[in-house]
Amino acid sequence: MSNNIRQDIDTIEIPPQLHLRSQMGIRQAKAEQEEAKHRVIRWSRRKTVVALVLAFILITTTIFNTQVIAAIQKALQYFPGTGMVIEEEVPQERYGLEKPVTTQIDGGTVVITGMLVDEKMTYITMSGTNSKRVQSIKIINEQGIEFSLESSGGTWTSDKWARDYWYQGKLDIKGHVQVIIGENPGTVIPLTLTKAETFNSYQDMGETSTANGVTITAIANRVGERARISLVSQHSKEFRISDYDGMYGVHEDKKLNMKDETGKVYELEHYMGLSSPASEFYFDLSGNDVKTYSLTIPEINVTYDDTAKISFNIPSQVGIPVVDNKTFEIAGFPVKITKLERVENNRLRVYADLNYNENSSKALHNFKINASHMAKLDERTMSLEYLEFDIEPGNKVVKLTISDPEVVIRGSWKFELPVSKYFNQ
Structure with a gap:
């Protein structure tokens, strides 16, 4: 892929x-x-x-x-x-x-x-x-x-x-x-x-779970024959949450999931909306024998409000990669530009090592630049491999502004939702 x-x-x-x-x-x-x-x-x-x-x-x-x-x-x-x-x-x-x-x-x-x-x-x-x-x-x-x-x-x-x-x-x-x-x-x-009801704390609004500096509250109630789960969060002002659910997140095997005490998995749906992240989910309630539903969020994707600037010499020949080894830091994560390749006369490919760690609590996996570009991601980790973008003919130096670093924060966040408390008629 x-x-x-x-x-x-x-x-x-x-x-x-x-x-x-x-x-x-x-x-x-x-x-x-x-x-x-x-x-x-x-x-x-x-x-x-x-x-x-x-x-x-x-x-x-x-x-x-x-x-x-x-x-x-x-x-x-x-x-x-x-x-x-x-x-x-x-x-x-x-x-x-x-x-x-x-x-x-x-x-x-x-x-x-x-x-x-x-x-x-x-x-x-x-x-x-x-x-x-x-x-x-x-x-x-x-x-x-x-x-x-x-x-x-x-x-x-x-x-x-x-x-x-x-x-x-x-x-x-x-x-x-x-x-x-x-x-x-x-x-x-x-x-x-x-x-509108007024609450004194997020805990008063619903079940609350904290992991790696992010507190998430699940507001649960019944809408007809369906359950509705609304997620709100508390965290550092340095970043904003881009994705809770994995639908458009980083890893397909780390999706938000809902089960009951028997292990049955429930499909979660949400209405199309303008806001990000998608934070309101619905699922069909089961029969009267279910006592508790369990919601788990394995990881979330966040975007930091940080930028970095970098410049480098453009390779003179097409198709011959040049080792670069320039480094910069963004959102506290070190990044190394490993090599540059002029893939066409007016197009440059920049390879990057994001030091992606699958076992760390937080891992940088992507960022943007101040130009229209293509991004190639690793098929397994979904971490950035290289960026490719147009360059002006005759230019010998490229100056880039790096922005919107995307970081996976791993949990998990778990919520126990008793039927008697949240989903009875």
């Missing part, structure tokens, strides 16, 4: 007015693995900033370590389907959607997966399967007042799509509301918004 991937990195400027009492980040996650699985994903670029920023508000306001977070004792509010945990000293009155709402439309399905309403904004996430993509929606509140929301970003494949809808400012929306999709007269979807 040759993992040759083209990747383009876009820099998106975040408007200063977009904040939700939380630090907001924005990244396109796992483009290489998405393409490797032959999924064609297109991003609507006109107004994607708002959607992508909001979808990544994953507890970034007080991400230090478990001891520091415990000492701060801020109030927590979690909003299912949006990937948001809001943390503040004095909690606002906010409203959300406790469970997703599914509607059949034109032979397909549309799912309103999450919603958040407060004094500053209204935010809705939605996905669909075999249905027309929805660009705009209307909301009618309990008083019959109608509000219009436009989609601020989206992603889609041939049969699935996900969008979110955002309104900056206060809307009088709570209790029983209606979402209208389409025109003349459109499809009416009734929703019930409930006041």
